[in-house]
Amino acid sequence: MKRAKANRPRPHPVLWSQLTWPEIGRLRAGGMDAVLLPCGATEQHGPHLGTGMDTVLAADVCAAVSAATSVPALPALPYGCSLGHSHRWPGTLSLQPQTLIALVTDIGGWLWRAGFKKLFIINSHVTNAAPLRCALENLRYHHDGFMVALVNTATASPRTQKTFFADARDWHANQAETALMLARAPEITRPDLIKKSDDPDRTVGAVFAHPVNHTSTNGVTGHPSRASLAQGERLFRWLVADVAGIVRKGLREKSPLVPTHDANGPNG
Template identity: 60%
Template sequence: MKSYRWHQLTWEEIGALPAQGMDAVMLPVGATEQHGPHLGCGVDAEIASKLCQEAADRSAVPVLPTLPYGCSIGHSQQWPGTLALQPKTLIDVVKQIGDWAYISGFRRLFLVNSHVTNLAPLRCALEMLRAEHDDLKVALVNTGTLSERVRARHFEDADDWHANEAETSLMLALAPDMTRPERFVDADDPDRTDGCVFAHPVNRTSTNGVTGTPSLATRDRGRELFAWMVEDLVALLQRGLSEKPPLEQSYFV
């Protein structure tokens, strides 16, 4: 099978892609952070990586190496395992990756994000990239809200979900070695954020780093959810490959 993974391609193969009509590329962005007592710390990076790799194989849109660190400072210093970037650091890193993808000839960049609080820094990077590169289109895609059906599954057991049924089911399907099934029942922790005015750090809303009911997780539910995510991401990529701005105007005066 032909590879669409950037790190496996030679510079000649990468350079040939835009000339052959493929001017789009995906950047999976995850995080390395505590995911309760029942999941490994690389859940977000694993989801982003596996999702983009599968979508790449189906769409022929190449995928950049996964960024495994994100803006996880909201998880506090309560639990070991979190390796967090400051928001301004994530902005700079993604901006510079986008710059270099542009230099390689790519004009459509899909930021595929699997960690909720990466959203604001990634949006800032998007703003900077499109303001600097007039013909670069940047899309910010959040894996947990790819479509209504995907969103509904992620929010099924909590609004402020984390390491919940959806993520635990995905790990059972995608990376069972990152799960500790004997801890699933003990890991359940309710959402305490209803009615809150402020955005509190995780250690002030959860006793163990979890929000949701991982005890409900099954491999079959994970496989179903992942299949939806792949299908819906591929559909979005295909729409993006042919999209043009509503008005063909230069950003610059």
Template identity: 60%
Template sequence: MQWAERTWTELPGDLQAVSAAAILPVGATEQHGPHLGCGMDFVLADALCRAAAKATGVPMLPTLPYGCSLGHSRRWPGTIALDPILTTQLVAAIGEGAYASGVRRLFIVNAHVTNAAPLRSALEILRARHDGLMVALVNTATLSERVREAHFADAADWHANDAESSLMLAIAPDLARPDRFADADDPDRTEGLVFAHPVNRTSLNGVTGRPSLATLEKGQHLFGWMVEDLCALIRKGVTETPPLSHGFDEPATIPTAREKS
């Protein structure tokens, strides 16, 4: 169920069938150490959301391949970063277009950690502009406890680590250089720090974690979990309604004792 492959006469029916829901995958283009391609984040977002769209019938908007990657500095070639304000504005504009096309439930699926703040800002903008639009921000590495544990197993500030390297072996082997995995390990140096330092001040090669531990089997299992858990979240969101039905433009009233309970 790819938005870009549907005609304008087909999309209204597509949306009606899934309570006007749509998925927006967001990634990044940035260095991922000496052993993974720079497209890792958006390739993961695209593959994950394609699988979820197919399983749930919820249309998937085209994947955004750029994100807020300023923290990766210019020490290593490959990073093409948007600043947080531009990222916020871009995603909010995409949300506006989706709303105009009939979307009322938007799942923003983020596969790059430092997109989280700009994407949350875009959510706030869209929610304030459109009382009838519900927006969810889903970060792929923390979809569920089992997915989180797999990502954080070898580093708290992980990047291009065991989990990400295993995922690329499973879903995009052309992005992986297995012969470089063993020499790509670099420890997490962020424990106890007060400031959020850029990657060039915490890593020697752009990696944080142990890609030497990566295997195809790990990647297959992890990706399977991610698809399963994202689909469960989307299916739940397709049927969710707000706890209260009134909108922000309606005058406030003092609740009765029964309403409070």
């Protein structure tokens, strides 16, 4: 007769904001030298999704990845570079690219001084990618040996990318994002408006990167009407598994070569 398996408690995320300074010090003393930084945005997401969608996703993915890997997760950045959404629809609050670059560079500098040598930037807003890459460049230049990775959730793996791009190449507030919020934050969805919010991708074949007020009638690009709770639950599982896989690989990674030159930055 098989013995029933004991219900094991689920691991909890390690949340930086809930830790005291001695506890953070013990993380470093115990060998943990990596941190997750969730990056979101506050911007319009059509008539049917709340403006915090990107931040909710980044924070939830990082919390789940932290629980799976024990890497501490910093508080999510709720503002990003959303200039392309224009002033057409109220709700968007955007940083300038240089502001986001400076913000993440400053955060990284403090992490470095505290002894954390690996930073995983987990980004859930598409147009944060360029400023975040610039911040990565700053950090690895000014702090020789700082290993910084930029992981965009939508393209974390072939299966997540295929799902996000299924109904629009220039997607926004689409099937994938709507499904994720039905699963993770139903309080910021408006179910009665989901079926009415579809708007096609008008950027196919375009040479220029047009602002959203030139490509969408309601702030949406894609087909949120196709979203379901089950789709969102499955996609979230994939995101957590695939991002956690990247983080585990990064925890094992070392610099390919031992530097043979002096530190290249003033604070190296």
